[in-house]
Amino acid sequence: MLNDGSAVVRVLVLDDEPEYAQPNVDALRRRKYDVVQTMTVDETLEILRREGQSFRVLVLDMLMPGSGGPADREEFTNPVETGMRLHRTIRGTLKLVEVPIIFTSVVRDPNIRERIREEERKYRNKVSFLTKPFLPVDLIDRIKKVT
Numbered sequence: 807m808l809n810d811g812s813a814v815v816r817v818l819v820l821d822d823e824p825e826y827a828q829p830n831v832d833a834l835r836r837r838k839y840d841v842v843q844t845m846t847v848d849e850t851l852e853i854l855r856r857e858g859q860s861f862r863v864l865v866l867d868m869l870m871p872g873s874g875g876p877a878d879r880e881e882f883t884n885p886v887e888t889g890m891r892l893h894r895t896i897r898g899t900l901k902l903v904e905v906p907i908i909f910t911s912v913v914r915d916p917n918i919r920e921r922i923r924e925e926e927r928k929y930r931n932k933v934s935f936l937t938k939p940f941l942p943v944d945l946i947d948r949i950k951k952v953t
Contacts, residue, residue, distance in 0.1 A: 815953055816840040816860050820850045821867040821910065826938055830865070833942030839949075846870075847892050851900075858902045862953045865945065866892065868911035868918070868935075893925055903929040906952035908945070912938045 817834060821827035822845050834841045842861075844850040847870050854861075868889040889909075896902050909922060919935055926933040934948055 814838070814840045815862045815949070816842070817863050817865060817949065818842045818844065818850065818853065818861050819865045820844045820847070820870070821865075822846065822870055823867070826867075826910070830942045830945050833946060834949075837946060847888060850892070851895060854896060854900055854902065858896075858900050858905070861902075861905055863906045863908060863949050864896070864902075865908045865910060865949075868909040868922070869913060890921065890925070893922060897925065897929055903931070906931065906934065908934045908936060908948055908952065910936045910938055910940070910945075 817839050819827055819831055819834075819841060821843075824845070827843060827845075831841050831843050842853060842857075844853060850866075854864075866889070870888045870892065889911075893907070896905075896907070907926075909919075913919075914937060922933050934952055936944060936948060
């Protein structure tokens, strides 16, 4: 089924592992979603600073390698903390509080997911999670639910 809304749905997909991201990006594009694909936190933040309000949904890998910070600080080297910092930057610094976020991850740890849910409560948003591996149709269904 094609993205049949009257407006183009613009989606940002952040994932540092192309084997997970590419099938999803391809499926979204086949259904006429406007997809911007990124592989690093820095690249994602650069795009969101310029064009953040143009996205209808963000699909973010929850575990990302560190970026842009001192290598000896845990928040910059721990992949979970990098994902949490990215989330806080998107919501707090960039003020993208209305854009739904779908987190993807191989992590099934409920404590990590709860930390993100707690952050989202500050903005009265519901956070969504998809556990890897998942099918492109699962992502498309989730995007339809949150947009």
